[in-house]
Each structure stands twice: as C-alpha cells, then as structure tokens.
Amino acid sequence: MSIRKQVPMSVNKLPHGAFQWTLSFNPEQLQADQFLSDEGLDLPANLRYAIKKRQIEFLCGRLCVKSCMESLGYANPPLIPAGEDRAPIWPVELVGSISHTDRLATAVVGPASQIESVGIDIERVIAEATPQMIKHICCDLEELDELQDQQKISREEALTLIFSGKESLYKAVFPQLRRFYGFQAARVKAFGSNRLRIMLVTDLSDAFEEGTSWDLHSRMPSADLIETMVLKPKE
Incomplete structure (x- = not known):
C-alpha cells in the first residue's frame, strides 16, 4: 500500500496563494524506505542513522511540503534540503514552514511574490x-x-x-x-x-x-x- 493511502491527509487553502497540508501518522506502521520508493523522498545525511521515529517525522513533514507544492502547480516538486542549521532551504520563488509532533505533521508553502514570511508550529x-x-x-x-x-x-x-x-x-x-x-x-x-x-x-x-x-x-x-x-x- 502506498504512503498516501496509509496516512490520512487534508488540505487547507490559505490567503495569498498559500496551501497547508496536514497528515496524521503512526511511526510504527511506516518505513523510511517507503517514502523513497513511493514519493522520491530521502533522508538527509544527519538523519540516516537516527532513530526511526525521528526519520518518519522528518519524512512526513517533507511529504506535506511536496503536497503543498503540487497544489501550487509543481508537476515534479524539487526536494527541499535542510541547511547546516537544519532549517529548510526553499526555492527563491517560495516561502514555507514545517512542523510535526510524534503523530501529526504539517507544512505551509506559498509564493514569495505574495508572502513575505510564514511560520507554523504544532x-x-x-x-x-x-x-x-x-x-x-x-x-x-x-x-x-x-x-x-x-x-x-x-x-x-x-x-x-x-x-x-x-x-x-x-x-x-x-x-x-x-x-x-x-x-x-x-x-x-x-x-x-x-x-x-x-x-x-x-x-x-x-x-x-x-x-x-x-x-x-x-x-x-x-x-x-x-x-x-x-x-x-x-x-
């Protein structure tokens, strides 16, 4: 079963052209390699030997980001890497923010032409x-x-x-x-x-x-x- 069929996901269209995608998950029911095979999402080097829970939280956040970018019209959304400070590195045309708990992940992404800044937290x-x-x-x-x-x-x-x-x-x-x-x-x-x-x-x-x-x-x-x-x- 694909990742998107395993995790309930919802979308919220926000003002100024932004989208928010949220998903709920159980880390025990997911495997990190599923995100690569199903969605092309991979872990950064600093998380490849992290505990499974941390890996799944990161990947669920990035799946929310990918879904936001698809809602914005990206047919093949680029991967969003993390910088040395662990903050996401967004394309110049976008602004975004990601947050997660141990069972919920969410992301907001919108056009930099309409939004100066955004931050989200759970x-x-x-x-x-x-x-x-x-x-x-x-x-x-x-x-x-x-x-x-x-x-x-x-x-x-x-x-x-x-x-x-x-x-x-x-x-x-x-x-x-x-x-x-x-x-x-x-x-x-x-x-x-x-x-x-x-x-x-x-x-x-x-x-x-x-x-x-x-x-x-x-x-x-x-x-x-x-x-x-x-x-x-x-x-």
Whole structure:
C-alpha cells in the first residue's frame, strides 16, 4: 500500500496563494524506505542513522511540503534540503514552514511574490504550567493570565499557545534574521476570544524593531494539540 493511502491527509487553502497540508501518522506502521520508493523522498545525511521515529517525522513533514507544492502547480516538486542549521532551504520563488509532533505533521508553502514570511508550529499541550516551565518559555505571569482569561482556556493551554506562537514567529523571521534569539523578545497578546497578536518587545535588527507585530492564528487539531501560524503578506 502506498504512503498516501496509509496516512490520512487534508488540505487547507490559505490567503495569498498559500496551501497547508496536514497528515496524521503512526511511526510504527511506516518505513523510511517507503517514502523513497513511493514519493522520491530521502533522508538527509544527519538523519540516516537516527532513530526511526525521528526519520518518519522528518519524512512526513517533507511529504506535506511536496503536497503543498503540487497544489501550487509543481508537476515534479524539487526536494527541499535542510541547511547546516537544519532549517529548510526553499526555492527563491517560495516561502514555507514545517512542523510535526510524534503523530501529526504539517507544512505551509506559498509564493514569495505574495508572502513575505510564514511560520507554523504544532505542540502537545503542556502537562502542567509549573513556575519552571513558565520561566523556560520566557513567559511572564501577566502575559499568561491575560491570555488565559481572554481565550477562556486552561492555564496549560495558554502556556502552550504562548510557546507555540513564539516558535512560529521564530520560524517566520529566521530566514531574514539568520540568528537565534531568546523567547523573551516576543509577547503574545489576546484581543478578546477571536484575535491574537505577537509582538516584539525588544529590537532584533533594523527590520525587526521593538513594537513590530504579527497576527497569530491558532487552532486545536485535537484535544491535546495546539497549532499556531504567523503569515505576513507582502505589502
């Protein structure tokens, strides 16, 4: 049975010409070599001796990317390699982002002519919002309390949403910024129950100054998963 018949897949057409493909999988039921034989997808050198779970997660993410590119009109989508920093290297005409958990993978890809940047992230809901976890995520109590109250969600869901949102922003800005930065540089803010923004609270560069903000989209694919996305169209 082919890979695409083994893994449930769904597509979401996004604004500005982008597509999101998502698939659910059980790594125990898949083999890495199936992705090569069925889809022409292969592992990078640094993953060829990795544990099976890590290999399958990577390949499922790349299958989502391939599906996005097919939706964009590519008859034979090129492979998307990973750089030394493990970030995907996109063709100049595309922007994209990939994320996965141990059973769900997703990717967003769109035209660089319409989209400046995109970042997507999926996280399993944090088990307990301990002071240590709050500190690790660089989240202050005011940020956490406000988000929990405005979104009408649990403290653990609010903390996970903040963490995932900051991951999505990092993925969106990294291709331009090209350096690491701490999560204390950004803050998630809710405007009622239906709108989220993420804002820089310190300067990262001339292009990413304090006060720069982005819409933050979120959803729960299941009761224990939170997905966030930052997508900035070109002006």
